[in-house]
Amino acid sequence: xxxxxxxxxxxxxxxxxxxxxxxxxxxxxxxxxxxxxxxxxxxxxxxxxxxxxxxxxxxxxxxxxxxxxxxxxxxxxxxxxxxxxxxxxxxxxxxxxxxxxxxxxxxxxxxxxxxxxxxxxxxxxxxxxxxxxxxxxxxxxxxxxxxxxxxxxxxxxxxxxxxxxxxxxxxxxxxxxxxxxxxxxxxxxxxxxxxxxxxxxxxxxxxxxxxxxxxxxxxxxxxxxxxxxxxxxxxxxxxxxxxxxxxxxxxxxxxxxxxxxxxxxxxxxxxxxxxxxxxxxxxxxxxxxxxxxxxxxxxxxxxxxxxxxxxxxxxxxxxxxxxxxxxxxxxxxxxxxxxxxxxxxxxxxxxxxxxxxxxxxxxxxxxxxxxxxxxxxxxxxxxxxxxxxxxxxxxxxxxxxxxxxxxxxxxxxxxxxxxxxxxxxxxxxxxxxxxxxxxxxxxxxxxxxxxxxxxxxxxxxxxxxxxxxxxxxxxxxxxxxxxxxxxxxxxxxxxxxxxxxxxxxxxxxxxxxxxxxxxxxxx
Numbered sequence: 001x002x003x004x005x006x007x008x009x010x011x012x013x014x015x016x017x018x019x020x021x022x023x024x025x026x027x028x029x030x031x032x033x034x035x036x037x038x039x040x041x042x043x044x045x046x047x048x049x050x051x052x053x054x055x056x057x058x059x060x061x062x063x064x065x066x067x068x069x070x071x072x073x074x075x076x077x078x079x080x081x082x083x084x085x086x087x088x089x090x091x092x093x094x095x096x097x098x099x100x101x102x103x104x105x106x107x108x109x110x111x112x113x114x115x116x117x118x119x120x121x122x123x124x125x126x127x128x129x130x131x132x133x134x135x136x137x138x139x140x141x142x143x144x145x146x147x148x149x150x151x152x153x154x155x156x157x158x159x160x161x162x163x164x165x166x167x168x169x170x171x172x173x174x175x176x177x178x179x180x181x182x183x184x185x186x187x188x189x190x191x192x193x194x195x196x197x198x199x200x201x202x203x204x205x206x207x208x209x210x211x212x213x214x215x216x217x218x219x220x221x222x223x224x225x226x227x228x229x230x231x232x233x234x235x236x237x238x239x240x241x242x243x244x245x246x247x248x249x250x251x252x253x254x255x256x257x258x259x260x261x262x263x264x265x266x267x268x269x270x271x272x273x274x275x276x277x278x279x280x281x282x283x284x285x286x287x288x289x290x291x292x293x294x295x296x297x298x299x300x301x302x303x304x305x306x307x308x309x310x311x312x313x314x315x316x317x318x319x320x321x322x323x324x325x326x327x328x329x330x331x332x333x334x335x336x337x338x339x340x341x342x343x344x345x346x347x348x349x350x351x352x353x354x355x356x357x358x359x360x361x362x363x364x365x366x367x368x369x370x371x372x373x374x375x376x377x378x379x380x381x382x383x384x385x386x387x388x389x390x391x392x393x394x395x396x397x398x399x400x401x402x403x404x405x406x407x408x409x410x411x412x413x414x415x416x417x418x419x420x421x422x423x424x425x426x427x428x429x430x431x432x433x434x435x436x437x438x439x440x441x442x443x444x445x446x447x448x449x450x451x452x453x454x455x456x457x458x459x460x461x462x463x464x465x466x467x468x469x470x471x472x473x474x475x476x477x478x479x480x481x482x483x484x485x486x487x488x489x490x491x492x493x494x495x496x497x498x499x500x501x502x503x504x505x506x507x508x509x510x511x512x513x514x515x516x517x518x519x520x521x522x523x
Contacts, residue, residue, distance in 0.1 A: 037059065099491055105488060115253075133150065133222070135221035137190050137197055154171055158202060162203035163203070303441050400426070407425050446504075467486040
């Protein structure tokens with residue numbers, strides 16, 4: 001009887017799990033997760049996003065096993081964090097590394113076949129003798145398209161999908177008025193998106209050499225073809241004057257013998273070109289080295305100044321003889337309570353050359369705080385001191401209160417003065433707990449993009465530089481400018497610089513943490 005009871009107990013326990021409300025809640029939650037995952041897999045198949053498909057499939061299988069198994073208790077807690085780590089850290093880092101070795105950017109942001117199609121459409125002209133079609137501008141899934149009546153059938157298409165017959169469309173005379181699954185734009189909507197409508201090209205078929213529809217007035221469309229001729233066998237373009245553009249895979253573009261290129265190009269692997277470009281272009285090398293030096297100076301000085309002021313105030317207001325310590329501590333923490341970007345904008349107004357209160361308090365001075373390179377750097381350090389010292393004050397106060405009073409009493413009995421006690425007892429004990437925080441603060445200030453962007457925008461700008469960068473830019477704001485604000489977006493170069501920043505910060509953090517181990521001997 002005992003053996004039967006023991007063998008039946010696990011089965012009864014397992015059966016009870018299926019009657020608990022928590023099981024049904026888990027079942028509903030996992031059903032939703034599987035539904036979203038399967039939807040992502042279905043969307044990935046037509047788009048040929050095999051990496052996404054594989055990741056979703058493996059993740060769903062692992063999640064189902066973990067959360068419906070009694071043998072994977074630790075994994076139930078680790079799996080969500082691991083998934084987010086893979087998506088938001090590993091994938092982002094891998095994608096950035098891949099882009100860093102390509103020419104990805106404006107004019108090189110798609111495949112070669114897409115570039116060929118765009119080149120053909122960008123140099124098009126009307127084909128004489130072809131029909132004109134009454135056109136209806138439509139939209140589907142946020143993508144504009146044309147709907148026309150061709151050969152007695154209602155057809156619709158977009159920039160990426162050629163014309164195809166649409167079942168159930170309503171036709172009034174020779175114009176399409178309704179298309180199932182499509183939104184017909186009103187005249188007001190067409191007017192609001194006039195530029196996009198006039199630039200729209202819809203292929204007549206899967207073969208772009210047969211031409212496409214375009215419009216000049218959003219009422220009638222005509223057939224157009226490229227003035228350039230593409231030879232698929234030779235992989236060349238020829239213009240009406242006979243100039244031939246050959247494929248150059250080293251730059252991802254069609255290039256003529258005189259060096260002229262057709263745009264757009266396509267993405268290609270360029271090796272270490274992005275990493276060496278800042279040193280090969282003399283217009284970029286000087287500003288880059290200056291920005292790197294300023295980045296290190298800014299990060300180091302920011303940590304030193306904020307820590308010095310915060311520690312000094314913490315020591316002063318940790319003394320029990322100071323009255324109203326609680327009130328003063330609360331006041332010192334106020335700058336830390338305001339959003340940093342709002343404080344930076346406020347200081348930008350206060351430092352305005354003509355209307356700022358700082359110059360007005362100086363008797364109406366005309367000091368160019370933000371437009372002179374050296375003064376702008378000084379202003380950035382001052383504003384960062386205002387923003388950063390409350391944090392250092394807070395952590396230093398906590399660390400001071402954690403130091404055993406017996407150590408200070410023993411130093412007093414040994415005859416040590418206030419400065420000697422601080423230098424030989426208090427500061428070493430503080431550094432044991434604060435050194436990792438100082439390393440983290442260095443890494444934060446090394447990438448303190450919001451302060452630079454909100455206060456000076458990186459200016460004043462370097463004249464003659466091929467990209468929009470300035471004297472107060474740090475490396476991270478330089479990366480942002482190269483990627484988004486320098487006219488042409490150079491994602492490859494920006495990604496390469498991002499990797500360099502990652503390596504620099506990682507090495508410095510590693511060296512810093514190695515040094516902090518020596519402080520552990522104090523304990």
